[in-house]
Each structure stands twice: as C-alpha cells, then as structure tokens.
Amino acid sequence: MKENVDFNNELWGKTALVTGGTKGAGKAIADRLLNAGATVVVTARNPPESLHERQHFVSADLSKPEGTQKVVEEVLSKFGSLDILVNNMGGSETRGGGFAVLTDEDWETTIQTNLLASVRLDREFLPKMIQQNRGVIIHIASIQGRLPLHDSTLPYAAAKAGLINYSKALSKEVSPKGVRVLTVSPGWIMTQSSIRMMERIAESSKTTVEQATQSVMDALGGIPIGRPAKPEEIAEFVGFLVSPRANYLTGTEYIIDGGTIPTI
Numbered sequence: 221m222k223e224n225v226d227f228n229n230e231l232w233g234k235t236a237l238v239t240g241g242t243k244g245a246g247k248a249i250a251d252r253l254l255n256a257g258a259t260v261v262v263t264a265r266n267p268p269e270s271l272h273e274r275q276h277f278v279s280a281d282l283s284k285p286e287g288t289q290k291v292v293e294e295v296l297s298k299f300g301s302l303d304i305l306v307n308n309m310g311g312s313e314t315r316g317g318g319f320a321v322l323t324d325e326d327w328e329t330t331i332q333t334n335l336l337a338s339v340r341l342d343r344e345f346l347p348k349m350i351q352q353n354r355g356v357i358i359h360i361a362s363i364q365g366r367l368p369l370h371d372s373t374l375p376y377a378a379a380k381a382g383l384i385n386y387s388k389a390l391s392k393e394v395s396p397k398g399v400r401v402l403t404v405s406p407g408w409i410m411t412q413s414s415i416r417m418m419e420r421i422a423e424s425s426k427t428t429v430e431q432a433t434q435s436v437m438d439a440l441g442g443i444p445i446g447r448p449a450k451p452e453e454i455a456e457f458v459g460f461l462v463s464p465r466a467n468y469l470t471g472t473e474y475i476i477d478g479g480t481i482p483t484i
Contacts, residue, residue, distance in 0.1 A: 230463050232257030235299045237291070239282055239341070240309035242268040244411035245360070248451035249306055250275065252459040258304065263291050282309055282337040283329065292344040301348045304462045307338035308360040312376035319374055327375045334379035339386065346394060353398035356462045359387040360454075361405040363477045367441075380405075384473055391471035400470040402461050407477025408440060410448040444479035 236253045240246040241262030250260050254272050261276045262268065271277055278294050280287040295302055310333060314326045338359055349355030361380045368377030384403050391401035408414070421432040437443045454476055460466055461474070475481060 229257035230465070231304075234258045234303040235261070235295075235301070236304035236306065236462070237261045237263070237295060237302055237341075237345075238306045238308055239263050239291075239337070240311075241306075242266065242277070244413065245406065245409050245451045245454045246306075246308040248455035249308060249458050252452075252455040253304065253306075253462070256459055256463065259299070261291075261295055261299075263309070282341070283333040285340060288337065288340040288344065291341070295345075296348070301352060302345045303349075303354065304356050304358075305341060305345055306358045306360065306458060306462070307341060308358075309337055310334045310360065310362070310376075310380070312373045314373065314375055316372040318371055322375060330375035331379045331382070334376060335382045335386070338383060342390065346399065349399045350394065350397045355399040357387075357390075357399065357401045358458055358461060359383050359401070359403045360458075361387070361403050361473070363405050363407045363475060363481055365405060366475075367481055388471055388473070395470045400467075402469060402471070403473040404454065404458060404461070405473055405475045405477070406449055406454050407443065407475075407480040408436070408448040409451055409454060411451055414448065440480055441482060442480070443477070447478065449476060449478060 231253060236258045238246055238250045238260060241250040242264040247268070250262050253260050254274060259274045261278060263278045263280050263282065265279065265281055267277050267279060278291050280290045282288055282291065312330060314330060315321060342357060361383045364373060364377040365380035365384045368374060384405065387401055387403040394401060418429045418432045422429045425432065457474065457476060461469060
C-alpha cells in the first residue's frame with residue numbers, strides 16, 4: 221500500500237471495519253483510514269492482493285445472515301469492540317429491461333446486499349458502541365437513491381433509497397447515545413471495474429474509451445465537473461467524516477456526484 225500523509229494519526233487506536241473493502245472505493249477508504257492510523261478490518265468474498273500490517277481480512281458473504289455473524293464474531297473476538305463501521309458493500313447484478321423482467325429473486329438479492337446487510341451489521345455492533353458512548357457508522361448509498369435508472373438498476377435504486385431513509389432514522393435514535401450515523405451518496409466512480417466496462421463498450425461500439433465514457437455520462441444526464449469521481453476522492457471525504465474533526469456531524473446525507481443530480 222502506498223503511504224502518503226499520516227493525517228496526524230488522528231485515528232490512531234481506533235478499529236474500523238470496511239465492508240467491500242478489497243477493491244474500488246472500499247479499498248480506497250480502507251487505505252485512507254490506515255493512513256490516518258486506524259487498525260482496519262476489511263471484508264469481501266475474495267481476499268485482497270496484499271494486506272498492511274494493521275489490516276485484517278475476513279472472508280464473508282454479507283448478503284447472508286451467517287456472513288454477518290462470522291464477521292461480527294471475528295471482529296469482537298480479536299478487538300473487543302469497533303469504533304468505525306463503513307457499510308460500503310453494495311452493487312447491482314440485475315439485467316436491463318425494466319420492471320417486467322425482474323423476478324422476486326432479483327429484488328430479494330439486491331435488497332439483501334444493499335440494505336439488509338448494513339442493517340444486520342449495525343444491529344450487531346451498535347450495542348457495544350452505545351455502551352462505550354462513542355462510534356461512527358457510515359452508510360455508502362448512491363445518487364440512484366434519488367436519481368433511479370429504471371431500465372437497469374431499479375432494485376438497486378430502491379434499496380439505496382431505503383438505506384438513506386433508514387440511516388437518517390437510525391441517527392435520530394443513537395446520536396444522543398454517542399454514535400454518529402452518516403450517509404455518503406456517490407455518483408459514478410471510475411473504479412477498475414468501470415474502466416474495464418468502458419473498454420468493453422469502446423470495443424463493441426468501435427469507439428474510443430473517452431467516447432464510451434462520455435456516452436455513459438450523457439446517459440446520466442451529464443456530469444458538470446466533466447468526469448466520474450476517483451475512488452480516492454470518496455475515501456478522502458469518508459476519512460474526514462469519521463475523524464474527530466467531524467464530531468458535530470450526524471444524520472446527514474452527503475452527495476458526491478460532480479453535480480450530476482440536476483435539482484436541489
């Protein structure tokens with residue numbers, strides 16, 4: 221892992237869990253918290269290419285309750301408690317074609333992955349956070365919670381809208397007990413998987429990667445800043461939100477989309 225600024229070790233002594241933390245924005249978030257001094261547990265189905273000495277990996281499928289239990293048991297047995305929980309895991313694997321092609325299984329799988337996985341982890345870790353009167357929970361949602369794409373990701377958009385609503389309600393309950401709860405809703409992030417997708421689009425349409433990227437931005441209604449987000453840009457903001465510098469922030473959704481959503 222590349223070591224940059226240490227951010228004054230502002231998270232030294234803290235233990236953080238980042239779900240979906242082995243690639244994309246999740247990996248960038250895990251790296252950012254490591255650079256700030258935290259001990260970081262990452263979970264995913266597949267292991268990362270490498271691990272920092274203050275990083276631990278738990279292989280688990282959090283879309284299933286037994287995956288949640290495995291992660292909770294390993295984290296609590298090794299560290300005793302958790303200070304920061306970043307519910308980053310999510311994604312959509314449903315086919316295009318609108319509502320008519322979606323089955324109950326499509327809906328159930330997507331909601332398990334993008335909503336209920338976070339609910340289950342929160343439920344398991346919150347009692348200890350409340351007992352110690354401190355903790356931060358970040359829910360990574362999506363602008364699709366407000367700007368759904370009906371043709372291809374309807375269940376995903378609905379699940380993320382539910383996550384945003386749930387996160388706000390949870391913050392009202394637990395913030396008086398010392399636990400801050402926040403939502404980060406990114407727009408399009410140029411991860412390695414996005415890069416590969418642009419290459420496939422360019423190849424199939426006989427265009428350049430740049431033209432393929434522009435076509436996707438156009439489909440989103442445009443990105444005024446002119447490009448997708450970098451994973452590190454999402455991670456930098458999450459790093460601030462979980463730090464002591466953001467101690468007065470709770471119950472808020474932060475949109476990071478380069479201006480994609482056209483309304484206030």
